[in-house]
Amino acid sequence: MLSLAIFAVYRQTLVAFDLLSVSSMSSSQILALSCPDRPGIVAAVTGLLQSAGGNITEAQQYNDPQSDMFFMRVAFDIDDPLAFRGAFDTLSKSFNMDWRLRDASRAKRVLILVSKFDHCLVDLLYRTRLGELDMDIVGIVSNHPRDALRISNLHGAPFYHLPITKSTKADQEARIDALIEETDTEIVVLARYMQILSDDLTHRLIGRCVNIHHSFLPGFKGARPYHQAHRRGVKMIGATAHFVTPDLDEGPIIVQGVEPITHADTAARLVAKGRSIEQRVLSRAVKALIEDRVFLNGARTVVFD
Ligand SMILES: Nc1nc2c(c(=O)[nH]1)N[C@@H](CN(C=O)c1ccc(C(=O)N[C@@H](CCC(=O)O)C(=O)O)cc1)CN2
Numbered sequence: 001m002l003s004l005a006i007f008a009v010y011r012q013t014l015v016a017f018d019l020l021s022v023s024s025m026s027s028s029q030i031l032a033l034s035c036p037d038r039p040g041i042v043a044a045v046t047g048l049l050q051s052a053g054g055n056i057t058e059a060q061q062y063n064d065p066q067s068d069m070f071f072m073r074v075a076f077d078i079d080d081p082l083a084f085r086g087a088f089d090t091l092s093k094s095f096n097m098d099w100r101l102r103d104a105s106r107a108k109r110v111l112i113l114v115s116k117f118d119h120c121l122v123d124l125l126y127r128t129r130l131g132e133l134d135m136d137i138v139g140i141v142s143n144h145p146r147d148a149l150r151i152s153n154l155h156g157a158p159f160y161h162l163p164i165t166k167s168t169k170a171d172q173e174a175r176i177d178a179l180i181e182e183t184d185t186e187i188v189v190l191a192r193y194m195q196i197l198s199d200d201l202t203h204r205l206i207g208r209c210v211n212i213h214h215s216f217l218p219g220f221k222g223a224r225p226y227h228q229a230h231r232r233g234v235k236m237i238g239a240t241a242h243f244v245t246p247d248l249d250e251g252p253i254i255v256q257g258v259e260p261i262t263h264a265d266t267a268a269r270l271v272a273k274g275r276s277i278e279q280r281v282l283s284r285a286v287k288a289l290i291e292d293r294v295f296l297n298g299a300r301t302v303v304f305d
Helices: 002-025 041-051 081-095 119-130 146-155 166-182 199-204 225-232 267-290
Strands: 027-036 055-064 069-078 098-103 108-114 135-142 159-161 187-190 209-213 236-243 253-260 294-297 300-303
Touching (some): 041 055, 108 166, 119 146, 135 166, 187 267, 209 267, 225 267
Parallel strands (some): 135 159
Antiparallel strands (some): 027 069, 294 300
16 A cells, blocks of 8 residues: 555656656747738748647737738747747748747836826836736836835836936936846836937837827827816817827827716816826736737737737
């Protein structure tokens, strides 16, 4: 009886090590690609994955009939991602693909910029602490000194107070630019950052800088959108997370959200009601970006749920 028990423990140990050895070999990868549409793209990608021993865990694709562009996102487990990368690089050339492949276990490096209103910053930090947002916050930049420092310390993220005046705007932005390079930032989040970024910087951040605008764009662009909406007598207010481009508040839209309001709501009430919409919309957009679910499609986007 004892020998049976010992054998059972021995067998379980072997199984555990075997599982460990297998799981230590395979890694989870995310492949995101776009290319001119043509027949055979999915077959070619999935066929290469199968021949490389990849196991697909999630896949979405979309062909835009207007732009005639094809978009695909594949999550998969594979033992040798480097070998697959080499083979896929060859395949991608025959389809003129724009693609990226990364290890899903590596959190994206994100820099957050904030000004006076920090409700979106607080929400992003909280959702990161919960594990809802799997991102590596490499720094928090504020041009206002007040609460952002205390909040950053709570999260343990490096805080950079970069004040700005009319005469120091260019220098201040140069320091942000340097920080993006030094920290190897992948995504820049403007969490109610109330400074217009230069054309040069926005061009260099195309497709990886997101802003939360506190209106349902294209309505009420520019400053004080809630007050504009109140004067217009709207019955819905909203928020829009969009890519940042040189054209203020015109960037491709990633996520939007709305809430009803009534005739009795003052402009201040709209500001208060809007905070939770902004938080919800920006966090959804950041989650989509860090999970490689967002694709630029001309002036629009493709966002895979
Ligand atoms: N190049 C871009 N920069 C920014 C964008 C954008 O789409 N393209 N979005 C804005 C956010 N924003 C509205 O959501 C916004 C921010 C700031 C201003 C503005 O007039 N700022 C003044 C300074 C105001 C101040 O000091 O309080 C300025 O920069 O001269 C308008 C709209 C973020 N940046």
